[in-house]
Amino acid sequence: MTRSNDGTLDRRVVVAELLREPGDLLVVTGLGSATYDAGAAGDRPLNFYLWGAMGGAAMIGLGIALAQPDKHVLVLTGDGEQLMGMGALATLAASGAKNISVAVLDNGRFGETGAQFSHTGLGADLAAVAAACGWQTVVTARDMDAVRLLRTRLREENMFAVLRIAADEKPRHLPPRDGAYLADRFRRALGVATD
Amino acid sequence: MQHPTWQEGVYTALKTAGITQIGYVPDAGHKHLIEAAHADPDMKAVVLTTEEEGIALAAGAWLGGARCALLMQSSGVGNCINMLSLPVNCRMPFLTLVTMRGEWGEFNPWQVPMGSATPHVLTAAGVHVRRAERPDEVAEMVAASATLAFDTQIPVAVLFSQRLIGAKVWVK
Numbered sequence: 001m002t003r004s005n006d007g008t009l010d011r012r013v014v015v016a017e018l019l020r021e022p023g024d025l026l027v028v029t030g031l032g033s034a035t036y037d038a039g040a041a042g043d044r045p046l047n048f049y050l051w052g053a054m055g056g057a058a059m060i061g062l063g064i065a066l067a068q069p070d071k072h073v074l075v076l077t078g079d080g081e082q083l084m085g086m087g088a089l090a091t092l093a094a095s096g097a098k099n100i101s102v103a104v105l106d107n108g109r110f111g112e113t114g115a116q117f118s119h120t121g122l123g124a125d126l127a128a129v130a131a132a133c134g135w136q137t138v139v140t141a142r143d144m145d146a147v148r149l150l151r152t153r154l155r156e157e158n159m160f161a162v163l164r165i166a167a168d169e170k171p172r173h174l175p176p177r178d179g180a181y182l183a184d185r186f187r188r189a190l191g192v193a194t195d
Numbered sequence: 196m197q198h199p200t201w202q203e204g205v206y207t208a209l210k211t212a213g214i215t216q217i218g219y220v221p222d223a224g225h226k227h228l229i230e231a232a233h234a235d236p237d238m239k240a241v242v243l244t245t246e247e248e249g250i251a252l253a254a255g256a257w258l259g260g261a262r263c264a265l266l267m268q269s270s271g272v273g274n275c276i277n278m279l280s281l282p283v284n285c286r287m288p289f290l291t292l293v294t295m296r297g298e299w300g301e302f303n304p305w306q307v308p309m310g311s312a313t314p315h316v317l318t319a320a321g322v323h324v325r326r327a328e329r330p331d332e333v334a335e336m337v338a339a340s341a342t343l344a345f346d347t348q349i350p351v352a353v354l355f356s357q358r359l360i361g362a363k364v365w366v367k
Contacts, residue, residue, distance in 0.1 A: 056251030063255020087244030192260025
């Protein structure tokens with residue numbers, strides 16, 4: 001069945017492009033495929049992968065952004081994860097933080113649990129939600145030319161982006177999942193560890 | 196000279212503990228803290244749509260080298276349970292100040308179930324729970340709880356009893 005939100009982008013190619021030469025970009029990934037995609041693009045201490053805490057990715061990004069106003073935060077997550085934390089789109093916009101972007105890898109499916117249709121696969125438009133919440137810059141990308149343009153903008157602007165990816169499942173690439181290790185190495189790489 | 200209220204003492208304790216971010220879902224019992232946070236140019240006050248956002252916010256603050264506290268009402272504790280796996284699993288500090296409802300002079304029956312469950316569900320989720328009953332102990336308890344949370348990297352909740360904050364007045 002084809003639905004209006006069906007995408008064709010290859011999620012691994014998209015994420016590899018968005019995270020190419022990341023510099024000191026601070027990256028938070030939502031649980032499931034976004035975490036696997038970021039790990040496959042190259043593990044690094046300034047990637048904080050979620051393996052749980054569904055719905056929390058954007059808010060973790062906001063906490064980092066407020067703490068590190070001179071750096072930029074990219075939250076990379078899936079449609080299901082963002083749908084669970086949809087209120088955070090209003091909270092981030094209301095916070096006034098400008099050094100954060102959110103990119104949603106949207107295949108309209110709950111990929112981790114058997115590819116059941118999510119709300120975006122049933123007609124909900126997260127880009128429209130973000131715009132209604134007060135995000136000033138909202139983009140939907142459907143091809144790699146658009147993705148290549150987003151790579152820089154996501155690191156410089158306060159942007160909400162929806163990336164229309166295909167629904168096919170990729171081989172799992174499992175980055176580290178010990179939360180204490182991930183948190184500690186992130187803080188050390190940032191130079192904020194206290195011991 | 197006006198005597199400082201216990202609420203002012205709590206705000207001072209948060210500042211002394213190095214808190215620079217406060218996430219909150221509004222509550223009458225936290226009114227002073229919320230207003231003080233917004234009036235303080237060195238404090239980032241973040242209004243949340245649901246309390247669990249504050250746990251993720253606090254985790255991000257810690258990752259970024261800052262300290263955050265979450266202000267909520269006991270009814271909000273129930274919204275937080277799965278997100279509490281974040282600080283527990285990542286060995287992160289977490290400090291929340293919870294105004295209690297449903298226990299002392301409560302008028303609204305809808306507040307009772309979550310008020311009664313609050314200390315139990317927090318404990319079950321791995322949060323260390325303290326409870327303040329008297330105005331003269333609150334600021335010290337918040338200060339000690341902040342030390343415990345941030346120096347040993349554990350989640351800590353301080354419950355402000357409804358007797359302390361005063362039962363909500365329904366007929367004014």
